[in-house]
Amino acid sequence: MASIHTYLNFNGNTEAAFNHYKSVFGGDFITIQRFKDSPGCDGMKADDLDKIMHIALPIGGSILMGTDITDPMPPATYGTGISLSVDAQSESEAHKIFNGLADGGSITMALEKTSWGALFGMVTDKFGIPWMINYDYK
Structure with a gap:
C-alpha cells in the first residue's frame, strides 16, 4: 500500500x-x-x-x-480546509504534543476525554497550521 x-x-x-x-x-x-x-x-x-x-x-x-513559498508563487494561506491529525501512543504523549503545539497558538477544543472513548483536542499552532490530537483509550 x-x-x-x-x-x-x-x-x-x-x-x-x-x-x-x-x-x-x-x-x-x-x-x-x-x-x-x-x-x-x-x-x-x-x-x-x-x-x-x-x-x-x-x-x-x-x-x-x-x-x-518564494516569489513568484502565490503565498500560502491557512484555514479550515485541512488539519493534521496525530494519534498519540499514550495519554501523557497526547498532553505533551497538544501543549507543545498550543504554545503560542490557539486552542480550538481543549484536550479532554470524549464520549467516543478517546482523549481528543484541537489546536492551531503559532504558524497557522490546524492540528487534531487523539489518544484512543481502547
Whole structure:
C-alpha cells in the first residue's frame, strides 16, 4: 500500500516552524535543503536564497515535510480546509504534543476525554497550521 506524507508550505518561516515541530515531536531532520544550495536557483532574489527549499522530519511512521513559498508563487494561506491529525501512543504523549503545539497558538477544543472513548483536542499552532490530537483509550 502507498504511504501518505504531509507537505506544508510556509511564507518564509519554514525553518522556525520545523524547529518548533522538532521540539514537540523529537527526532532529527532527514534533510534540510536551502535554495542557495540547489541547482537552478541562481536567478532567485537574494532574500529567498537562504530560505528552505525542502525539509523533512520523521514522526512515527510518517514524514512531515515543508518548503518556503518564494516569489513568484502565490503565498500560502491557512484555514479550515485541512488539519493534521496525530494519534498519540499514550495519554501523557497526547498532553505533551497538544501543549507543545498550543504554545503560542490557539486552542480550538481543549484536550479532554470524549464520549467516543478517546482523549481528543484541537489546536492551531503559532504558524497557522490546524492540528487534531487523539489518544484512543481502547
